[in-house]
Amino acid sequence: MGIVLGPNRYGKAEVRLVRVVRDDATHHRLADLTVSIALSGDLAATHLAGDNAHVLPTDSMRALVFAFAREQPGEEPEEFALRLARHLTTAYEPVHTAQVRIHAHPWERIAAAEGPHPHAWTRAAGSRYAGAVRNADGAEQVVSGLDDVTVLKSTGSEFHGFLTDRYTTLEPTDDRVLATSVSARWRHAARPEESDLGADWTGSYAAARATLLRTFADTRSLSLQQTLYAMGKAVLDEQPRLAEVRLELPNKHHFLVDLAPYGHDNPGEVYYAADRPYGLIEGAVLRDDAIPAMPELPW
Template sequence: MGIVLGPNRYGKAEVRLVRVDRADAVHHALTDLNVSVSLSGDLAATHLRGDNTNVLPTDTMRAIVYSFAREEPVAEIEAFALRLARHFTSAYEPVDTARVRIHAYPWERIAGAEGPHPHAWTRAAGTRYAGAVSGPDGAVQVVSGVEDLTVLKSTGSAFHGFLTDRYTTLQPTDDRILATAVTARWRHTEAGSADWTGSYTRARDTLLRVFAETPSLALQQSLYAMGEAVLADQEALAEVRLALPNKHHFEVDLTPYGQDNPGVVYYAADRPYGLIEGTALRTGTPPAHADLPW
């Protein structure tokens, strides 16, 4: 039985990049990113013989990320990811596929006596995400998303009618707290001059609205309703993938203290937790690229 080299890639992970745009001497703009690049292609020689002829140093990848960020503002992280991915596949012949992942950490201006402060910020909720892949045929695909978008509603959620056996102790309920930290990714049908920020804002707002407004019999039902609504709202999106950890809240037993607890005091458990994952897919659209960095 023979042994061969299987699929492989390499790159520079988590290049931390903060860009301060000082075009306005007083009102600065802040961009805070974490960028990861990985390349694949004609790289067998370095694995099998230690021949690095076709290897672009990962330090060079880091330098390119910083240099591109210096050349122009990073207004749209999807556009920045596309620019980087296309560069690596076009500038270096041994590279046939480049994947770029970007996390953008949101900052909000601190409120001052005369309005938002021009150059002081506080970290905001939720992390914006973008990923891009450039393949050997020049085709590109883009995925956007959000992470750590923590949401909770104090009613409008139930969980009953589930399977039971001798190990089941969970009691059914018609009313419970439902909380989760949303991780969502949505794939664009085309990569081009899209309004990336507008699309992101609409998708994020839709996720929040549907979570809040949809009566839920299970977190799975909420997940699909959220993904379905994002696709219904934006025809330029092909699929939505969601991961929703169930942030359990349990009523505290106050009877030892002579008190009742009609859904007032809860214990917020951090682990273990249920993890619900699923996809809403628009039929008739081309499949995702195998190397698309979800």
Template sequence: MIVLGPNRYGKAETRVVRITRNGDAHRLKDLNVSTSLSGAMDDVHLTGDNSAVLTTDAQKNTVYAFARKHGIGAIEDFALLLARHFVDSQPSVHRARVAIDEYAWERNAGSGHSFLRSGGEVRTCVAHYDGSAAWTVCGLRDLVVLNTTNSEFRGFVKDAYTTLPETGDRILATAVDASWRHTATPPDGTGAAGEEAPTDWDKSYESARQALLAAFAGTYSRSLQQTLYAMGARVLADCPEICEVRLSLPNRHHFLVDLAPFGLDNPDEVYLAADRPYGLIEGTVLRDDAPPAGPAWE
């Protein structure tokens, strides 16, 4: 027997820029929004019956309309607003997933209306709503960090193909991709087991970001794996509203350049920054009493 498995559909990467004009001091929000819906929609696959389908074009238009009607504050609030709308307004939609990337802009000095695109990380969130509960995963990607010392790597397995020398001092660099999970958020805005869900998403994001940076800078690293754990543990220690952190850390290798052919020494000053291949370290750090992960991780 052939059957239809799990499925969903939506509008990917709707780019929306929202300008809030308060006199001469303008505020800019620049987002990439992806929506995805699922529910009682087997017939569209099995027979081509589109009567239960909310078009992806309508999903795109909803993003723009809600940006105008409701404004855009924290991206988590905007994602939850959209997800709840799709489920609560369409009988055939039982689950909605909204993923948002936010691109940062900085105010150009001396102007209320001129902006400079920040070269920093991208803030991310994924919100999922099924009609009774909501799950939110927040995070960031491409947070590029580097330590010039306090990192070593030695004592590893050596086989017939090992050529990497041990080192007691090296550059440690990575581009952090991190996601963190809050407890389930029912429609009334409270968290699981009666705990308050975060009401200030911006503050929560900044606290998690600063915890990642502090742990990276403050950990004497014997491996990138050890640093990964320290970063995740610091987020959980500093942010009680967060129960799980997932990290993906590419090891951006820096190799000391041999300057001897030119009659020069190189006392750990000149390096080649190699972009590939690279080691990729991934892991999860969570509280031992963390509730099961919801569908927002998907």
């Protein structure tokens, strides 16, 4: 029985990049990005013999990120990811597939006396995600998404009728606090070269984010699983150019505190917020006729 090299890739992870777009002397725009690149292709020789002739140094990838940021300031994260992936699979023959992941960290303008300050910000919660994959044959796909958007509603959630055994101590409830930190990815339906996909990446992102949050708030939840499906379905219903939504929803448990030992009742007002352990709900909602996701797609 022989031993062979399996699937492999390499790249530069978490290049930190801040871009300031100076519209005029005082009004600026800010982009705060973390960019990661992963390449695969004709790389057997470096693993098996230490021959680096087909290896693009990861330091060159870092330089590429900064140089490309200078060339087209202000572009959307999806556009930036696609431009990097296209260059890597056309400029370097040994590269067969390039993955690019971008986390865009949001900043909000500080309120000033005359409105939003033109060049001062405060860091906001959560982050926007953009991922692109491109093969040397030209096939490419894009995913967008968000991470760590914490949401909570103080009623409108139930949990009962669940499986029980001798280890079950959880009491069923028809009214509970429901909280989670939303991480989501949505895959665009067509490959960029096949349509006008991507005409408004930011508009699509803003609409999907708003839909996810609105659906969380409005759905009478019988389980977080039910809420996950409702959130994903709502995004697909409203955006026909999306093919699939994947969601990760950790259940941020809030337990009602027994105040009887202290001489108080507790009519759903005082809770203990537990950070761990926690339930983790994951799932995908997709169109059954959509183009399949490319295997290398950076979710």
